Amino acid sequence: MSDTLWWQHGTIYQIYPRSFQDSNGDGIGDLEGIRQRLPYLTWLGVDAVWISPFYPSPMADFGYDVADYCDVDPIFGTLEDFDRLSTDIHAAGMKLVLDFVPNHTSNRHPWFQESRISRDSAKRDWYIWRDPAPDGGPPNNWISNFGGSAWQFDEATGQYYYHAFLKEQPDLNWRNPEVRWAMHDALRFWLDRGVDGFRVDVIWHLIKDQELRDNPINPAYEPHQRELNRLLEVHSCDQPEVHEVIAEMRAVLEEYDDRVLIGEIYLPIERLMAYYGSDLKGAHLPFNFQLLQSAWDARHIDSLIQEYETALPEGGWPNWVLGNHDQARIADRLGPDQARVAAMLLLTLRGTPTLYYGDEIGMVQVPIPPERVQDPWEKNEPGLGFNRDPARTPMQWDDSDRVGFSNAEPWLPVDHREPTRNVAAQKQDRSSLLCLYKQLLELRRQRKALSVGRYRPVTAEGDILAFRREHEGESILIVLNLGSAAHRLMLDEGTRGRVVLSCLGRKAGEEISGALEISANEGLIVDLTN
Structure with a gap:
């Protein structure tokens, strides 16, 4: 793959560190736990590991409220643990991507502590402070992503500060050059330690309207939706000036x-x-x-793939995501049968795929008793279905009481409803979802058409989604049945090929020509190369 960059032909695996592996018996995953599980990631065949935040934090939002950008929270270990993990990741031939959370800090970050001392503080302008409205209320009508006003009144100085998320997460003022320089230095701190890149949290939020104008009312709002949807976020995010900020971040990375x-x-x-x-x-x-937000409908998905491919700027590299720490698990959204089809779609589309830990074994939403709810969003807006805890439960390594995650009670409940929904059982079953993921990842490495080849749509009807991937004489047909009934796909006259992989176990090597019969919930990869 010497003609492409690692992040173009590779696959990225997201780890939520609290939930991957506990190494010290406190019920919370840590960096050493991730290091101990690297042989699994090597066996699986992923190319890069993305680790969600592990910085020092009061954990109001489980690490997305950062109190120090250049250290490791004791819950997760030490900088020495990080260095050992980084060394071993690279020794295994993988890359390391960190979460970077630049939109806001913790309210316990020294910068904010200094900022709130007085209106004349040297760091006052590092955050967004404003006088009350004439009626004494918040400066504008902006709503927090977790519900309620996005402004918090500070008695000591008589002003409000802005927080797009929790009140414990005050937003930085990225219009201040000193903020930018400080954050660039934080990036360099980790780049100097060998980090290969960053996933930047809520990057479209970094710049707000200069005049802090009210957001307009959303005429399509319905009461069952999240409170944030009451307004159209015209002024609170996605401002034109944000692109200058991102270009400056990119320039820092290009120093390496x-x-x-x-x-x-x-x-x-x-x-x-x-x-x-x-x-x-x-x-x-x-x-x-x-794919996270789309209805699971073949015609709709076919249309959005083509729309996305057409919209990409010249030279822009595509990417696809099917699961993450903020969304319901794939196997819950689609069911176990279509989770297999979804794996084939994610790992055969053109562009960089991102996998979320546990999706490769079909982990599902784990019920969380009210007394064990951790997610601040659920606590702020209870009962509306926004609880993210069910998708953040411990990785299921085996069928033991604590699923091989810890020798103590895990921070969130584990799932015992399905005895084979774990790594140990599925590694032994060649027909398992885990082994399907491993086969797909191997195919991506073996066949350039699948990793870096062109995307060519194929006309299909009903529940069938079909496309080709082509590269330097290779031509591979992907046919996916997103429905629960069998279908037929008519191939062009003279088209012949052999089955490479089926998510339902159809025999590899089977010859294909003319009419292709696709079983319910089946995905096929067919080699058309002459």
Whole structure:
């Protein structure tokens, strides 16, 4: 793959560190636990490990409230533990990507502590402080992503500070050059330790409207939706000036060789494309969440793939995401049969795929008793279905009481409803979802058409989604049945091939020509190469 960069032909595996492996018996996963499980990731065949935040934090939002950007929280270990993990990841031939949370800090970060001392503090302008409205209320109508006003009144100085998320997460003022320089230094701290890139949290939030104007009312709002949906976020995020900020971050990474900048961006395609930046100097990979948000409908997905491919700027590299720490598990959203089809889709589309830990064994949403709820979003807006805990439960390594995750009570409940929903059982079963993921990852490494080849749509009807991947004489057909009934796909006259892989166990090597019969919930990879 010497003609492409690692983040183009590789696959990224996201680890939520609290939930991957506990090494010290406190019921919470840690960096040493991840290091101990590296042989599994090597066996699976992923190319890069992305670790969600492990920085010092009061854990109001489980690490997304950072109190120090240049250290490790004792819950997760030490900088020495990080260095050992980084060394072993690279020795195993993988890359290391960190979560970077630049939009806000913890309210216990020394910067904010200094900022709130007085209106004349040297760091007052590092955050967004404003006087009350004439009626004494918040400066504008902006709503927190976790519900309620996005403004918190501070008695000591008589002003409000802005927080797009929890009140414990005050937003930084990225219009202040000193903030940018300080955050660039934090990036360099980790780049100097060998980190290969960053996934930047809520990157589209970094710049707010200069005048802090009210957001307009959303005429399509319905009462069952999250409170944030009451308004259209016209002024509180996705501002034109954010692209200068991202270009500066990118420039920091380009001081080092072969690094990647990934942006978390929940925006429609036409607005997402701007985050590649002018002359492709923005994020290398603005995260594409279409498959997370789309109805599981073949015609709709076929359309959105083609729309995305068409919208990409010249030279822009695509990427796809099917699961993460903020969304319901794939196997819950789609069911166990379609989870297999989804794996084939994710790992055969053109672009960089991101896998979320546990999806490869079909982990599902784990019921969380009210007394064990951890997620602050659920605590702020209870009963509306926003609890993210069920998708963050411990990795299921075996069928023991604590699923091989810890020798203590885990921080979130584990799942015992299905005895084979674990790594140990599925490694022994060649027909398992885990072994399907491993086969797909091996195919991506073996066949350039699947990792870096062109995407060619194939006309299909009903529940069938079909496309080709082509590269230097290789031609591979992917046919996916997103429905629960058998279908037939008519191939072009003269088209012949052999089955490479079926998610239902159809025999490899079977010859294909003419009419292709696709079973319910079946996905096929067919080699058309002459």
